[in-house]
Amino acid sequence: MVRLDRMLTVDDFKRVAERRVPRMFFQYADSGAYTESTYRANSADFDKITLEQRIGVDITTRNLATTILGQPVTMPFALAPTGAAGMQTADGEIKAALAAEKFGIPFTLSTVSICSIEDVAAATTRPFWFQLYVRKDREFTGRLIDRAKAAGCAAIVVTMDCQHYGQRHKDVRNGLTVPLKFTPRFVAELALKPRWALAMLQTPRRTFGNFAGHVPGANTVQELTAWMSQQDDLTLGWPDIAWVKQRFGGPVVVKGVLHPDDARAALAHGADAIIVSNHGGRQLDGAPSTIRVLPRIVEAVNGRCEVYLDSGVRSGHDMLKAVALGARAVFIGRPFLYALGVAGEAGVTRLLEILRAEADSALGLMGESDVRTLGARNIHSNELLPRT
Numbered sequence: 001m002v003r004l005d006r007m008l009t010v011d012d013f014k015r016v017a018e019r020r021v022p023r024m025f026f027q028y029a030d031s032g033a034y035t036e037s038t039y040r041a042n043s044a045d046f047d048k049i050t051l052e053q054r055i056g057v058d059i060t061t062r063n064l065a066t067t068i069l070g071q072p073v074t075m076p077f078a079l080a081p082t083g084a085a086g087m088q089t090a091d092g093e094i095k096a097a098l099a100a101e102k103f104g105i106p107f108t109l110s111t112v113s114i115c116s117i118e119d120v121a122a123a124t125t126r127p128f129w130f131q132l133y134v135r136k137d138r139e140f141t142g143r144l145i146d147r148a149k150a151a152g153c154a155a156i157v158v159t160m161d162c163q164h165y166g167q168r169h170k171d172v173r174n175g176l177t178v179p180l181k182f183t184p185r186f187v188a189e190l191a192l193k194p195r196w197a198l199a200m201l202q203t204p205r206r207t208f209g210n211f212a213g214h215v216p217g218a219n220t221v222q223e224l225t226a227w228m229s230q231q232d233d234l235t236l237g238w239p240d241i242a243w244v245k246q247r248f249g250g251p252v253v254v255k256g257v258l259h260p261d262d263a264r265a266a267l268a269h270g271a272d273a274i275i276v277s278n279h280g281g282r283q284l285d286g287a288p289s290t291i292r293v294l295p296r297i298v299e300a301v302n303g304r305c306e307v308y309l310d311s312g313v314r315s316g317h318d319m320l321k322a323v324a325l326g327a328r329a330v331f332i333g334r335p336f337l338y339a340l341g342v343a344g345e346a347g348v349t350r351l352l353e354i355l356r357a358e359a360d361s362a363l364g365l366m367g368e369s370d371v372r373t374l375g376a377r378n379i380h381s382n383e384l385l386p387r388t
């Protein structure tokens with residue numbers, strides 16, 4: 001058994017997940033596109049920002065609670081949409097959603113999840129968010145939006161930086177394919193991860209839950225995969241945001257913003273919030289880290305909508321830096337995938353406790369008592385800002 005009380009950092013979860021999750025799926029999470037330079041920069045750039053320490057302030061009571069899209073949350077963190085989270089551990093999306101809802105933060109279900117929208121809705125009691133990949137088949141895409149609405153999802157996140165894929169070399173080398181091929185190497189790997197394999201055998205959820213049974217004429221895994229591979233829509237543009245918004249009837253969040261003009265365009269086309277994201281370094285290798293571009297996007301938005309950030313957040317301190325630079329909240333991807341692989345729902349809960357404790361401690365040491373009032377005065381230096 002893993003001693004969760006001995007897990008102290010995101011890296012601890014990563015190390016143990018590597019031992020527990022088949023290499024193919026662990027590396028699917030722990031990889032970036034091409035040279036992985038953006039993947040590395042996302043975390044490294046947080047270290048180029050220092051926090052202001054202040055003393056002599058009464059910090060007896062400290063508050064991390066805030067609101068995201070008007071909904072109360074216990075801290076400015078949310079779980080990012082991650083495809084196939086249900087391959088890190090059986091029923092992974094349900095387990096992560098349960099941990100998030102008990103903790104009082106949003107969970108975002110990916111379009112390409114293993115557990116379906118309906119599976120997650122049936123297992124949870126609070127509204128979750130749904131992330132939409134707009135597919136060429138707009139009827140299918142419209143039905144996905146309708147299903148999210150019927151499930152009571154609180155928001156739709158439209159991902160706009162993934163209309164075709166940045167290659168991850170590790171996935172190619174590991175032979176990660178859909179459907180999975182049971183090569184001798186993969187079977188040998190499964191023998192080394194019996195706990196993972198046994199749990200997978202016990203769940204019926206081993207394919208893309210939002211697609212299986214929802215694509216007319218695609219009845220086998222092969223037919224479904226062939227259909228999915230034809231569905232990248234390279235025409236996705238700003239007018240589609242208005243269409244999603246009108247069909248969903250609730251808040252729409254645009255994910256993948258790295259440029260101030262795109263932030264303005266998202267707003268002009270009805271976005272209720274934006275996520276500054278480079279997909280965790282999985283798409284445009286060579287793109288800037290998100291914490292580097294955050295200030296200029298916050299400036300462009302100028303308070304007209306909430307701005308969230310993901311990519312590279314690995315601690316409560318990182319969250320405080322992003323919030324001090326103008327983000328309302330941060331989303332985490334890989335950290336919760338590692339935690340799922342280590343101990344399912346309990347692992348994600350432990351991870352969230354760690355992030356909360358780090359943020360709470362740092363907030364006090366910064367001489368602050370409320371995360372909602374952080375600002376430029378809390379940043380001591382920022383090597384990422386262009387020289388003036």
Ligand SMILES: Cc1cc2nc3c(=O)[nH]c(=O)nc-3n(C[C@H](O)[C@H](O)[C@H](O)COP(=O)(O)O)c2cc1C
Nearest residue numbers: 029080081082083110159279280311312332333334
């Ligand atoms: C394994 C994995 C799968 C992902 N799948 C999706 C997805 O289906 N939809 C999406 O919008 N973003 C997806 N992302 C990107 C995340 O939403 C998020 O932008 C990224 O993980 C944040 O970086 P971090 O992992 O460093 O926290 C995925 C990320 C990972 C690591």
